Amino acid sequence: MGRSSQRDRSGASDSEEGTIIVENSEKIAIGSGVYMRPPHSLSVIGTGRGAEAPSIVIRDGCQCNLGLTIEAVNEVVLERHVLTGSNVYLSDAERPYPGSSPWANGHPDVSEGRLSIGEGAYIGTNSAVLGPVRIGRGSVVKPNSVVTKDVPDYCAACGNPAVITEVYVPETGKWEKAGNEEEAFRLLERRRLRPLLTIGIPTYNRAANLDYCLSTIFMQIGDSELVEVFVSDNASTDGTSEVIERYSRSFRNLEHSRNERNIGADRNILHVTNAANGKFIKLQGDDDFFVDGTILPLLNLLHRRGDCGVVHVNVLNGDGRISIGEGADDYLAATGYAATFITSTILRREDWQRVAEPSKFNDSSLNQFYFQYAVLTECNPKFAIMNCGMFTYAGNEPREYNFGEVFVRNYLAVLRSFEGRGLSEERIRADKAKLFYHYLMPWYRRIRTMYDREITAGFEEIFMADFRDEPYFDEALAWIRSIG
Structure with a gap:
């Protein structure tokens, strides 16, 4: 409960010793991988949020x-x-009292809010942030500034009192100067x-999944102007509309539409893609959920690689590496069947809008797969791959499609449609074996x-039609028949 002062070397070299002052340590929570160079002072000098909450x-x-x-009241x-x-x-506190009590004339000089510094923000040397304000994600408070008002995401603030001097603008990929408010x-x-x-997010009759999907998004982005969320309800008959309306009341960056009738999954995906306003379009399955802390790294990648026509999230490898490539052949070698996963698909909108036949593979259940190769071969050959276990999954049973028709016949039909115009026959055959x-x-x-x-009805016949000329055909067919 009391005050402690100690010499501390945690995370510091011998030359970095300093005094650490902690008051009401039971109301302080520090996460993992935190480095705090002494001296520093952490003081809970009010009643806080309750006996157990830090x-x-x-x-x-x-x-x-x-x-x-x-200092926290x-x-x-x-x-x-x-x-x-x-x-x-x-x-x-709305007025700073460094090193002393914030009480004046018997009452605390604070509001009921909290001071929040957003993920990835930077607070410059000799700066102060005062009162129940929010510094947005990725924002910068320049040195020698005093902040008393909110700073939105990805903005720079400077001065005493601080004002917004720069705003990150995705269209240009630059921090644009703001001369005044x-x-x-x-x-x-x-x-x-x-x-x-x-x-x-194209959705149909998965209200509970959609609810959780949206919660995993908005808990990370809030009302950020950097991210638009667009939901297309394909004439659901469950509580989907109520879920969407509830989130719409809280978040300005949620847009939505409802189809008068069910137009099919592929056409709904196409509708979502056409309706997007972002520099990049990320398709998202309604039963796939973001892992906490993964959206900001994705935004950073899209900022750095704004020249890529396609970005693929490789959920099969979580080592965090990012690779850059060019051309449909190299993309197929790097991603293969994993590019059929709708939630891994990200397209640059200006390239997508130049695709000649966006509806060519409607009714294939692989629209998103076709979109990627259309962009790479017709518009922009550059791609990026982000290795990241970014999602968890509801685990819904596969339904409403035929496994052989979609992942053999239609998959290969998409690839063959680009043969000789970005994809080679050799690469397609190599991918068939991996498939x-x-x-x-x-x-x-x-x-x-x-x-x-x-x-899986008719799988053997579909497989025979498409794999008969492959050297491993007899072995593969025997294996299929052994499953029964």
């Missing part, structure tokens, strides 16, 4: 230079990966109309043993 929260990966002082939160320069002062407002509205990313051994074999067995066998 009033100072420093989340994973924050890096704080020497001289950090945090209600709550001060540093979200993940916040950086602070030297001699930064943070207090949720009116110019800053115009830039913010401009990026709301043309955000960096649209997360497009069979790494995807068709395990999934065929799983479906036959765990799910409705009707979705």
Whole structure:
């Protein structure tokens, strides 16, 4: 409960010793991978949010230079990966009282809110953030500034009192200067109309899944102008409309539409893609859910690789590496059947809009797969692959499609439609072998043993028609027949 002062070397070299002052340590929570160079002072000097809830929260990966002082009457939160320069002062009190009680004339000089520093933000040297304000994700407070008002996501603020001086604009990929408050407002509205990313969700009769999907998105992006979420309801008959309306009341960056009748999954995907306003369009299955802390790294990638026509999220490898390539042949070699996963698909909108026949593979159940190769071969050959276990899944049973028709006949039809104009015959044949051994074999067995066998009806005949000329055909056919 009391005050402690100690010499501390945690995370510091011998030359970086300093005094650490902590008051009411039971109301302070510090995440993993946090570096705080002493000296620093963390003080909970009010009643906080309750007996058990911490009033100072420093989340994973924050890096704080020497001289950090945090004083909380209600709550001060540093979200993940916040950086602070030297001699930064943070207090949720509306007037600062460094080193002393915030009570004046018998009552606390604070509001009921909290001070929040958003994920990836930077607070410059000799700066102060005062009162129940929010510093947005990825924003910068320049050195020697005093912030007393909210700073939106991806903005720079400077001065005493601080004002917005720069706004990140996805259209140009640059931080645009704002000479005054009116110019800053115009830039913010401009990026709301043309955000960096649209997360497009085609949905039908999965209200509970959609609810959780949206929660995993908005808990990370809030009302950010950088991300638009667009939901297309394909004439659902469950509670989907109510879920969408509930989120719409809280988040301005949620757009939605409802089809008068069910137009089929592929046409709904096409509708989502056409309706998007973002520089990039990310398709998202309604039963796939973002892992916490993964959207900001994705936005950073899209900012850095704004020249890529296609970005693929490789969920099969979570090592965090990013690779850059060019050309449909190399893309097929790198992604193969994994590019059929709708939630891994990201397209640059200006390239997508130049595709000559966007509806060519409607009714294939592989529209999203076709879109990627259409962009790479017709518009922009550059691609990026992000290795990241970015999603969890509802695990809904496969239904309403035939396994052989979609993942043999239609898959190969999409690839063959680009043969000689970006894809080589050799690469397609090499991918066919990978398709069979790494995807068709395990999934065929799983479906036959765990799910409705009707979705594998006619698989043997479809396989024979498309694989008869391959050297491993006899072995593969014998294996298929052994499953029964």
